[in-house]
Amino acid sequence: MDVGNRLPDARNALRERVKARRRQNERRKRNRYLLIRAISFVVVLGAWQIYGASTLEIIFTPFTTVIAHLFELLVNGPLGGAILYSLSMFLGGLVIGSIVGIILGVAMGRFAVFEAALGMYVYAIYSTPLVALIPLISLWFGFGVEAQLIIISMFVLFPITIAVYNGVRSVDAALVEVARSFRANEMAMWRHVIIPSVVPYIVTGLSQGVAMGLVGMFISEIYTALSGMGQILAFSANAYKTADMLAVLLTVMILGVTFRTVIEELRKRLAPWFNKESGR
Amino acid sequence: MTVATATRQAKAVASHISKWYGDLEVLHDINLEIYQHEFLCLLGPSGCGKTTLLRILDGLIQPDEGTVSLDGEVIQGPPRQAAMVFQQFGLFPWKTVSQNVAFPMVLARVPQASIAEKVRWAVELVGLKGFEDAFPDNLSGGMRQRVGIARALAVGPEMLLMDEPFASVDAYTRELLQGELLSIWERFRQTVVFVTHSIDEAITLADRIVVLKAKPGEIYHVFDVPIERPRTVESVRKHPAYEPLRQTIWDDMLAGSGRAV
Numbered sequence A: 001m002d003v004g005n006r007l008p009d010a011r012n013a014l015r016e017r018v019k020a021r022r023r024q025n026e027r028r029k030r031n032r033y034l035l036i037r038a039i040s041f042v043v044v045l046g047a048w049q050i051y052g053a054s055t056l057e058i059i060f061t062p063f064t065t066v067i068a069h070l071f072e073l074l075v076n077g078p079l080g081g082a083i084l085y086s087l088s089m090f091l092g093g094l095v096i097g098s099i100v101g102i103i104l105g106v107a108m109g110r111f112a113v114f115e116a117a118l119g120m121y122v123y124a125i126y127s128t129p130l131v132a133l134i135p136l137i138s139l140w141f142g143f144g145v146e147a148q149l150i151i152i153s154m155f156v157l158f159p160i161t162i163a164v165y166n167g168v169r170s171v172d173a174a175l176v177e178v179a180r181s182f183r184a185n186e187m188a189m190w191r192h193v194i195i196p197s198v199v200p201y202i203v204t205g206l207s208q209g210v211a212m213g214l215v216g217m218f219i220s221e222i223y224t225a226l227s228g229m230g231q232i233l234a235f236s237a238n239a240y241k242t243a244d245m246l247a248v249l250l251t252v253m254i255l256g257v258t259f260r261t262v263i264e265e266l267r268k269r270l271a272p273w274f275n276k277e278s279g280r
Numbered sequence B: 001m002t003v004a005t006a007t008r009q010a011k012a013v014a015s016h017i018s019k020w021y022g023d024l025e026v027l028h029d030i031n032l033e034i035y036q037h038e039f040l041c042l043l044g045p046s047g048c049g050k051t052t053l054l055r056i057l058d059g060l061i062q063p064d065e066g067t068v069s070l071d072g073e074v075i076q077g078p079p080r081q082a083a084m085v086f087q088q089f090g091l092f093p094w095k096t097v098s099q100n101v102a103f104p105m106v107l108a109r110v111p112q113a114s115i116a117e118k119v120r121w122a123v124e125l126v127g128l129k130g131f132e133d134a135f136p137d138n139l140s141g142g143m144r145q146r147v148g149i150a151r152a153l154a155v156g157p158e159m160l161l162m163d164e165p166f167a168s169v170d171a172y173t174r175e176l177l178q179g180e181l182l183s184i185w186e187r188f189r190q191t192v193v194f195v196t197h198s199i200d201e202a203i204t205l206a207d208r209i210v211v212l213k214a215k216p217g218e219i220y221h222v223f224d225v226p227i228e229r230p231r232t233v234e235s236v237r238k239h240p241a242y243e244p245l246r247q248t249i250w251d252d253m254l255a256g257s258g259r260a261v
């Protein structure tokens, strides 16, 4: 049963050459990709700059002005503190929403009792625009930190619950049988079969949860007590300080991209088997 | 061969097995002795209940009537002496080749060092050296089933249950794997129950062929394969007993299906 691991020297040399060529091709492809990105970046920023310079300051401002305002807001203005405040609210909501969401999703996915008891409420609330619930939450919990955390975690909760639920439901029955055949008990079943199959779903849910959480963060800061980055955004909008508004938006964009990158990295670490080569 | 010619001691006994799915009687009164160290093939048309019978032999599902005993004891669930090789491979996509092969031993709490050694042995035996850290998704169908076989062999099972293990690989790889299975089995002589719907495959591998007929699944006839070992795929094809036996079994299956196909 030897599939031929001891290849003659000529084959080895050929294999090395093939590998080298493949590496070179990949490098070329990547370089071209980066080049197109760079060009696109320059074109868009250039257009921004030119359009911003040629129109009214309250409509749009040049990119350089936005950057200058961003630094001004960070160094002398309230942006640093606002970012800290908003981020800690966001992370708090993310943690609460994720934990509750994962527990709820697993319970409903694995145990019919929980699905029968809770499923309909989850779907009902999930189908309701969460913004419509904010007046009620303010009525019950006021306008402070507590209400904000609740709002953010609600935004985070549902995408995660649904994703985890789907993950638990789609555990491959054939693999459950394989594990049973090799005499796995319930604990081994969780460790070797259920949890690994659900991890990619959890990460997908987290990624959606982060996006929704950022929405929840702004909404909570604008609709409850004005605070954090939402407050700066609202004030600068009222005062027609377009450059400040754009600076805040840029900040949030950078934060969102950072979170997505972190989660993508997390997925690669936690679910390395999930790395499929794309069809391109 | 040095192994004593079959002492005909029963390893596993299925008695009066019946299984229903709703109104459908999938298996009807199956009585079968599987002898120690024999290679037994279950041969039958698609849907006749071969997989169902194998799952019952592995204790994965309970029959509605009848019992399976292994080494004289009635089984209640999957027995530790048996290991299954699955038709669709049944590999865990999140485990590497090594981790998949190690899985049954991890469950059985075999010491770590011993697991590593047995994994190395089994992976080499099925010709997968160098692929220990690959994930199943990056392997061909033939290689995946080699992993499935290595996983079943590594625990050192007394009985191997194989459900059409080569059905989903190409014809060439299939013959290759048949030859490799022959040489492995002739070394270790586990008791094997091998499900197939290929007459050729059954004759190539088996000491005994049990022909099932469908609706309901019943044992129709049992044939001995009078071809000496060691065998290779070619030596079986060239054997004078091959063609006549093939014809006999073909006619028998045709008669069992109750119609001209």
Ligand SMILES: Nc1ncnc2c1ncn2[C@@H]1O[C@H](COP(=O)(O)OP(=O)(O)OP(=O)(O)O)[C@@H](O)[C@H]1O
Pocket: B021, B026, B044, B045, B046, B047, B048, B049, B050, B051, B052, B053, B197
């Ligand atoms: N869990 C189940 N529920 C209902 N019917 C089932 C179930 N499992 C099998 N059957 C039915 O029992 C019959 C036998 O199925 P089985 O899978 O044992 O056949 P098989 O001989 O292995 O077929 P194949 O050669 O196609 O694998 C089929 O008609 C199938 O539809």
Ligand SMILES: [Mg+2]
Pocket: B050, B051, B052, B163, B164
């Ligand atoms: Mg089958």
